[in-house]
Amino acid sequence: MVKDTLTGLKVRHAMRKQLIMLDPVDSIDCAIQYLIKYKINAILVGKDSEKPLGVVSKTDIMGAWYSGLSLSTPVEMIMNSPPLFCGPDDTLDSALDTMKANKVYRLYALEPGSNTIDGVLAYPDIVGLLYHYCSNCNQGIFNKSDEMVQDRVKRYKVHEIMTKQVESCKEDTLLESVVEILWGSRFGAILVSDDKNYPKGVISKTDVTFCYRHGDDMTVTAGKIMSSPVALCYEHDPVEKAIKSMILKDLHRIFVIPKKHAAVSGVISLTDAARLRSGSCHACISSRIRVDDD
Amino acid sequence: MKTTAKDVMVTRFKTLNPDSPITKALEIFKSSKLDGKTIFGIMVIDKDGSIVGMLSMYDILLFLLPKHVKIWGNISDIEIEGIIERATAKLKNYFVGDIMTPKIISVTPDTHLMMVLDIMMKKHVRRLPVISNGEAVGMVYISDLFKHFIERV
Numbered sequence: 001m002v003k004d005t006l007t008g009l010k011v012r013h014a015m016r017k018q019l020i021m022l023d024p025v026d027s028i029d030c031a032i033q034y035l036i037k038y039k040i041n042a043i044l045v046g047k048d049s050e051k052p053l054g055v056v057s058k059t060d061i062m063g064a065w066y067s068g069l070s071l072s073t074p075v076e077m078i079m080n081s082p083p084l085f086c087g088p089d090d091t092l093d094s095a096l097d098t099m100k101a102n103k104v105y106r107l108y109a110l111e112p113g114s115n116t117i118d119g120v121l122a123y124p125d126i127v128g129l130l131y132h133y134c135s136n137c138n139q140g141i142f143n144k145s146d147e148m149v150q151d152r153v154k155r156y157k158v159h160e161i162m163t164k165q166v167e168s169c170k171e172d173t174l175l176e177s178v179v180e181i182l183w184g185s186r187f188g189a190i191l192v193s194d195d196k197n198y199p200k201g202v203i204s205k206t207d208v209t210f211c212y213r214h215g216d217d218m219t220v221t222a223g224k225i226m227s228s229p230v231a232l233c234y235e236h237d238p239v240e241k242a243i244k245s246m247i248l249k250d251l252h253r254i255f256v257i258p259k260k261h262a263a264v265s266g267v268i269s270l271t272d273a274a275r276l277r278s279g280s281c282h283a284c285i286s287s288r289i290r291v292d293d294d
Numbered sequence: 295m296k297t298t299a300k301d302v303m304v305t306r307f308k309t310l311n312p313d314s315p316i317t318k319a320l321e322i323f324k325s326s327k328l329d330g331k332t333i334f335g336i337m338v339i340d341k342d343g344s345i346v347g348m349l350s351m352y353d354i355l356l357f358l359l360p361k362h363v364k365i366w367g368n369i370s371d372i373e374i375e376g377i378i379e380r381a382t383a384k385l386k387n388y389f390v391g392d393i394m395t396p397k398i399i400s401v402t403p404d405t406h407l408m409m410v411l412d413i414m415m416k417k418h419v420r421r422l423p424v425i426s427n428g429e430a431v432g433m434v435y436i437s438d439l440f441k442h443f444i445e446r447v
Contacts, residue, residue, distance in 0.1 A: 016364070030396050037353065037393050039361040128365040213392065247362040248377065 011095050012088040014129045015109050015119030021046055024076035028064055031056050031075050032213045042106060045079045051115040054079030058205040065212040066179050085110040088118045095121055123274040127243060134240055158242050159235040162256050162266035168193045171200060171223030178203055178222055188252060192226045197263035199255055201226025232257050243273050299410050300403035302442050303424045303432030309339045312346055312391030319349055319390050335421045337430050338394050345423055345430045347394035357393050400425045410434055
């Protein structure tokens with residue numbers, strides 16, 4: 001068995017305890033309000049003190065809008081059921097394997113033998129744990145003051161784990177097409193670029209649900225709703241630096257350029273960083289490192 | 295003897311529309327005092343006069359809280375400059391209905407004060423709208439409830 005930095009750690013060490021649950025008859029509008037307010041990507045659906053019935057994600061909400069459903073539609077009509085559970089004492093490694101095998105981005109920790117949800121585990125929570133690990137390690141990049149010592153440590157660079165295929169559109173692309181692209185990709189956001197592929201803005205699933213709630217229609221153009229400027233990092237930045245940037249800018253992903261004023265060459269997300277399952281440098285003995293490919 | 299919500303509720307209160315920009319709510323929070331009380335929570339009423347939510351100081355602070363703040367404790371060199379400005383600037387793009395609490399707990403004018411107290415304690419709320427026939431008629435504040443009880447000690 002290959003060990004990695006997370007070996008031996010349990011779900012309860014990384015999960016968040018703040019849990020929100022919607023009633024099955026609550027509206028999509030209500031779901032969007034909670035997703036915005038709590039800055040989460042999905043929300044549990046169920047009745048108090050009963051085992052949760054399903055999950056509604058931003059992707060489901062985007063699909064509801066695309067299908068022409070009204071904001072007053074009950075969430076039970078669009079939820080994914082049942083939710084995927086893990087135990088608070090399951091290992092993080094097994095939880096990550098479950099997430100990968102089922103292509104989901106979060107698991108709900110269910111107290112064994114009961115209907116009580118203890119917490120939720122998502123990729124950014126695992127990154128938090130890894131970041132904590134690195135920040136306490138004397139080889140961590142931000143603990144180094146001596147440049148010579150720092151140079152001897154081989155660090156994971158952004159280009160090693162970034163995704164090279166970046167979905168993009170132009171400023172005059174209609175929102176309807178943006179939704180179709182987002183629907184078909186595993187990414188939570190699409191890049192808006194100019195003719196030379198220089199980054200102009202970003203449209204996330206959050207932006208799309210926001211438009212739905214505000215009564216926009218699908219003929220609005222990408223340029224009108226995109227967020228700009230685009231948060232960027234360099235291909236050769238250490239992964240730890242990119243993670244820090246995402247954390248401080250409250251982002252889930254950051255686009256990658258090879259050099260200043262160049263076209264975007266990739267995107268790195270907290271999910272990618274979590275899948276690394278290691279601290280961000282090769283200072284861990286090599287047998288403990290495993291890069292988890294898709 | 296005062297025993298129900300109507301006996302301690304205030305009947306003068308501010309309201310907001312869900313379609314109002316959040317900046318309008320902030321103006322009220324910044325400047326308003328009603329009957330000597332600083333306002334920390336405002337009822338949100340739709341065009342039909344029905345209460346659709348509540349916007350409180352907590353809702354706004356929760357929105358300002360960065361998503362990954364749990365990890366911040368591990369970052370020793372956070373560049374503070376601009377972080378608060380970025381968070382507060384985001385607020386300006388939102389409407390009251392976006393971040394209000396939509397599922398509110400309310401009482402009626404005839405709800406017994408012990409029931410009001412029980413709800414406040416269990417649900418950790420400091421104010422409860424008082425609704426009669428679908429219309430907001432008052433607000434019970436925990437401070438008024440407290441004063442009401444200690445006067446009887």
